[in-house]
């Protein structure tokens with residue numbers, strides 16, 4: 001018996017219903033076989049539901065904000081990030097690799113657990129993965145990837161990804177890593193450009209199917225399949241966007257001096273708007289303060305300046321941190337408070353019911369997941385409790401309403417579909433495994449536990 005191993009393939013931005021349709025129409029026979037072998041599960045991802053950030057739970061088991069990465073873009077009140085960049089971070093483009101630097105050094109990654117026997121393709125979170133284990137390593141690839149990104153070309157990206165997929169499969173066969181993780185993002189790019197159920201998305205899913213098939217046939221051929229755990233998962237959903245509301249510009253029109261990407265040069269900004277994915281935003285207020293203040297102490301100075309903007313139809317939910325153990329959440333009409341601590345989570349409504357769930361007291365993380373799973377905001381309680389009070393999060397956290405996103409200018413590709421928000425179409429992701437699981441995972445963060453179990457297993461046990 002060979003050593004147990006895990007291979008995770010991330011189909012970026014794949015919705016559960018798109019996978020179901022592809023299986024039903026016979027387009028992805030290998031994924032159909034996985035569903036027959038291990039079942040088809042629907043998990044919740046993380047809020048903000050966006051690429052890269054959403055890999056953090058899979059690779060560390062933590063909520064990204066709790067691990068130091070609150071979103072795709074964020075502002076650093078502590079000013080540890082360079083002044084030249086306006087103390088602002090964006091993982092889109094040149095700073096992509098900095099996610100490793102931002103991740104809390106005390107948080108172990110799946111790469112650490114694999115102790116060098118690892119292979120990653122476009123993993124974005126690579127701390128603990130040796131350079132030789134990075135399939136996309138090298139300046140030639142970096143140049144082509146940047147070119148494809150700037151050109152906004154799904155075709156060029158797809159060609160690049162096809163090459164990487166070939167290298168990944170070859171190296172899994174030759175090197176037999178204990179942990180391998182590959183992301184395929186063409187499907188996400190195609191969904192942005194043409195919609196989540198478009199032919200281009202289905203074509204990219206067929207590539208995922210081919211990789212899964214090749215990994216299986218290679219492993220069967222040399223006796224690794226019985227001890228290999230093959231998982232296919234998505235990192236976030238997708239949903240049509242009809243209208244764009246530029247939150248940064250709306251604040252500027254209200255007279256607030258705002259810093260936002262791509263122009264984050266140090267200036268006299270009073271506020272920073274950091275959009276993730278594009279249906280979520282961190283809004284940082286009072287940039288001169290280096291420490292995060294609870295919302296009630298900022299409310300009197302900022303409330304009157306931003307209340308009207310936050311009542312816009314584009315804004316689905318707004319969350320603010322009341323203390324280290326309380327978060328307020330609301331929409332235009334409703335308000336509730338989430339409390340969390342050693343007794344678990346509570347949800348109390350004050351006006352209306354913004355999360356559309358029954359109020360409750362002292363519930364564990366599993367119970368709050370179950371209570372929210374069928375609601376318009378799956379896993380809302382734990383996600384808001386993790387994200388809102390995190391030191392690097394914004395003072396005001398915005399989740400866009402369905403049909404809307406929060407950035408209009410400076411987008412390289414016109415997009416008809418978006419993600420990032422806390423609502424179900426963005427939060428629910430499909431998960432397939434090549435064998436039945438003793439306990440079905442709930443959150444993508446639970447995959448880390450599965451990986452750890454396999455990597456810690458003694459030789460000879462599948």
Ligand SMILES: [Zn+2]
Nearest residue numbers: 013051188192
């Ligand atoms: Zn995307």
